[in-house]
Amino acid sequence: MYQAAYDRYLAEDFTGASDACDNALKEFPDDVLVPKFLLLRAYSKARISDERTLREELSAILKNHPGTEEAKRAEELMAFIDNIQPELKVEEEKVIATELYTADHESPLIFVLTIMDPAFNINQASFDVISHNIDNYTNMNYRTEGMLTDNRYFMIKVTGFQGNQPAWEYYNASRDARFLRNPSGARIMTFLITPENLKVLETDRNPERYYIFFNENYLKRETK
Numbered sequence: 001m002y003q004a005a006y007d008r009y010l011a012e013d014f015t016g017a018s019d020a021c022d023n024a025l026k027e028f029p030d031d032v033l034v035p036k037f038l039l040l041r042a043y044s045k046a047r048i049s050d051e052r053t054l055r056e057e058l059s060a061i062l063k064n065h066p067g068t069e070e071a072k073r074a075e076e077l078m079a080f081i082d083n084i085q086p087e088l089k090v091e092e093e094k095v096i097a098t099e100l101y102t103a104d105h106e107s108p109l110i111f112v113l114t115i116m117d118p119a120f121n122i123n124q125a126s127f128d129v130i131s132h133n134i135d136n137y138t139n140m141n142y143r144t145e146g147m148l149t150d151n152r153y154f155m156i157k158v159t160g161f162q163g164n165q166p167a168w169e170y171y172n173a174s175r176d177a178r179f180l181r182n183p184s185g186a187r188i189m190t191f192l193i194t195p196e197n198l199k200v201l202e203t204d205r206n207p208e209r210y211y212i213f214f215n216e217n218y219l220k221r222e223t224k
Contacts, residue, residue, distance in 0.1 A: 035070035117186035
């Protein structure tokens with residue numbers, strides 16, 4: 001069945017190849033060749049549809065069949081698509097973030113500074129944040145905590161705000177993180193987050209995704 005579907009693809013019968021893959025997936029949903037059929041279907045749909053459809057197909061392979069050769073290929077193709085059409089990734093991340101996070105404007109807020117470089121000096125970064133707080137918020141008793149996640153990025157949290165207005169004032173004064181020594185030019189993101197959403201972030205481990213959610217559901221609302 002796979003050879004027949006592949007032959008249709010080579011013959012540029014992309015609709016027929018896609019349909020053949022669908023039929024095989026329905027008949028043998030648990031077969032070892034499922035990832036191959038999914039990837040071939042993605043290739044076929046890309047020829048009769050658009051980049052958005054291809055990316056959605058590739059994303060499903062990566063999510064449902066991690067560790068396979070097809071998932072590796074899907075990841076490579078997604079990276080290529082994201083490079084030429086980054087807006088497609090942003091659109092998908094917005095949808096996923098909406099499913100993961102809650103736009104809660106009543107719960108206490110935590111300031112988070114993320115450094116997307118595991119080689120960054122976390123002790124220096126934490127010291128810079130603490131010094132910033134001492135210099136500008138001496139009587140506020142803010143607490144600072146830093147940690148490395150997945151050997152991929154650092155996350156420094158500042159807590160102890162007496163209400164959300166002080167949290168926003170702190171964010172607006174600290175969002176550009178100019179107080180942080182950053183000789184390597186590491187990418188830095190700052191945002192506010194509720195305790196419940198922070199739990200989700202610590203599981204999802206994708207600060208870029210939450211950053212998009214924060215901009216859409218908090219920052220834009222605050223600046224209106």
